[in-house]
Amino acid sequence: MNIGTASKQSSLPAKTIRYYEDIDLIRPARAENGYRDYSEIDVHRLRFLQRSRSLGFTIDECRLLLSLYDDENRASADVKAIAKAKIAEVDRKIVELEGLKDTLSALAQNCHGDERPDCPIMDDLARAHEE
Amino acid sequence: MNIGTASKQSSLPAKTIRYYEDIDLIRPARAENGYRDYSEIDVHRLRFLQRSRSLGFTIDECRLLLSLYDDENRASADVKAIAKAKIAEVDRKIVELEGLKDTLSALAQNCHGDERPDCPIMDDLARAHEE
């Protein structure tokens, strides 16, 4: 099938699919006219990529997951380890963002937010950890 | 002062400071030998940038904040609006990451994580919203 069809079936933009080919994530056959020709298996891999990317795995992690996907003898523990590492990473990001939110909220709360120029947010940004 | 000193005083790598100059965020004087020569005011701006970047403001937002910083007649409401928009953005990201974490956690929990190859995580990635 052509890239447009593969795109619909995998929920990936055609541009992205070509890019994935560029970085050696997937290598479709070519039809005689030079068009890419995707098999059902290719589409499965594309969907696999779509799903793992949407779950926040990086391209390199996807590469690793794909190789495990291809490996009949993989241990599920290997997959689980990657997932757990990703969970920990997501957790760290959440904590970081919550800290950020608290700081910003505290600043915004103290700002009267009117026509006057004096502003605690600006003061904080300007002071910026002068000791 | 030289860039090395400005770097220490602003907690920004010299590379980053040069980059900020490249994108017109700051324009230091030049000494006769061609070295960048930072004033106290420059360092304040650098610290301002360091702090606002660390609070998650984009470069363009920093640019805007800096112009407000320079504006004696700014309204604190303008600053507060930017901060509130950023808070909302951070909130959206947190929600998104929490959804991600829940999905990943559910997958990981169902995976026995041993030597056997069968793995619910892989199954999910492979199934990937086939209807």
Place this chain on the structure above:
DNA sequence: CTTGACCTTCCAGTAGATGGAAGCCCTATC
């Protein structure tokens, strides 16, 4: 035969830096 949708390649740009190479400049030491 033409139109329009689809496909191809290639090049550039996004955000925000960061790494490295080649080459000055400055200070200290011998």
Place this chain on the structure above:
DNA sequence: GATAGGGCTTCCATCTACTGGAAGGTCAAG
């Protein structure tokens, strides 16, 4: 005066994961 080091300069490349667009080939319908 020579030299060694550290710091400074510019410029170019690289990273992530795409996305946009131009120029042009292909295909099916009317």
